[in-house]
Amino acid sequence: MKVLIATDKPFAKVAVDGIRKEVEEAGFELALLEKYSAKQQLLDAVVDADAIIIRSDIVDAEVIAAAKQLKVVVRAGAGYDNVDLEAATAAGVCVMNTPGQNANAVAELVFGLLIYMLRNNFNGTSGTELKGKKIGIHAYGNVGRNVARIAKGFGMEVLAYDMYCKDEAIRAEGVEPTCSVKMLYQSCDVVSVHIPATKDTKQSINAELLNLLPKGAVMINTARKEVIHEADMMAFMEARPDFKYATDITPDNHAEMLEKFAGRYFSTAKKMGAQTAEANINAGIAAAKQIVAFVNDADDCCRVNKK
Numbered sequence: 001m002k003v004l005i006a007t008d009k010p011f012a013k014v015a016v017d018g019i020r021k022e023v024e025e026a027g028f029e030l031a032l033l034e035k036y037s038a039k040q041q042l043l044d045a046v047v048d049a050d051a052i053i054i055r056s057d058i059v060d061a062e063v064i065a066a067a068k069q070l071k072v073v074v075r076a077g078a079g080y081d082n083v084d085l086e087a088a089t090a091a092g093v094c095v096m097n098t099p100g101q102n103a104n105a106v107a108e109l110v111f112g113l114l115i116y117m118l119r120n121n122f123n124g125t126s127g128t129e130l131k132g133k134k135i136g137i138h139a140y141g142n143v144g145r146n147v148a149r150i151a152k153g154f155g156m157e158v159l160a161y162d163m164y165c166k167d168e169a170i171r172a173e174g175v176e177p178t179c180s181v182k183m184l185y186q187s188c189d190v191v192s193v194h195i196p197a198t199k200d201t202k203q204s205i206n207a208e209l210l211n212l213l214p215k216g217a218v219m220i221n222t223a224r225k226e227v228i229h230e231a232d233m234m235a236f237m238e239a240r241p242d243f244k245y246a247t248d249i250t251p252d253n254h255a256e257m258l259e260k261f262a263g264r265y266f267s268t269a270k271k272m273g274a275q276t277a278e279a280n281i282n283a284g285i286a287a288a289k290q291i292v293a294f295v296n297d298a299d300d301c302c303r304v305n306k307k
């Protein structure tokens with residue numbers, strides 16, 4: 001039984017060591033492909049893999065077809081928009097994620113980005129504080145919940161909108177649910193985006209929503225670039241010099257955004273929300289344990305594709 005870690009953006013070494021321990025204690029073999037520059041390297045590496053642990057690595061129909069022995073793919077993280085679920089199902093491959101395991105790391109980065117923007121990129125000029133401001137959490141999943149917890153520590157008023165989460169469940173955590181996503185955008189000084197990239201959410205953060213944001217608003221995106229309508233964002237930033245946008249996922253129009261809106265637009269060099277030793281350990285070891293449980297006990301608890 002061969003388990004392949006295929007991570008273009010590698011885990012911390014301590015996480016790889018932890019995964020190796022889990023895999024080898026189960027009597028399986030571990031292979032490692034990191035920082036690959038060409039898709040062919042991935043296609044070659046998956047040929048004899050029974051299980052694969054990935055991050056944002058693209059596992060499309062071609063990769064699945066090349067992996068003749070593949071039984072299970074675990075996305076060590078939350079979003080699985082990088083995996084072709086239909087191709088996996090057609091090939092009899094189980095796809096899982098590791099929900100919640102990197103959520104705190106992403107949530108902490110939200111506040112790193114937020115303070116960086118509110119304190120004017122630490123350029124020495126007078127900025128603003130978080131205390132007393134309203135933060136709107138757009139999708140109240142594992143990351144959103146962690147954002148809420150941290151926001152309360154800063155003395156922020158916390159609002160959330162999630163079409164799949166009951167109002168009572170949000171309210172029970174001391175967070176105010178809004179009746180619509182529009183209401184969230186029009187009510188908050190800060191919006192933190194946590195929606196997954198699906199066919200329904202792609203480009204859904206568009207002019208209609210952005211135009212509702214109050215004066216001086218800040219948006220932080222640690223979710224996916226695809227959920228933003230980039231042309232609308234560009235036009236909104238042009239029309240609203242009071243608005244600031246920081247993202248952990250470099251948009252396609254990054255160079256133009258940077259040139260036009262330096263100081264109030266920021267993108268990390270590489271998606272790094274989940275890039276902490278703790279998150280790598282949590283998600284990586286959970287992925288290894290899920291593979292062992294799947295192979296030994298047919299446990300597919302975190303399965304995200306159809307059988």
Ligand code: 3PG
Nearest residue numbers: 055056077078079102274
């Ligand atoms: C996730 O979906 O878990 C996060 O976006 C982190 O992605 P990464 O593992 O590629 O850093």
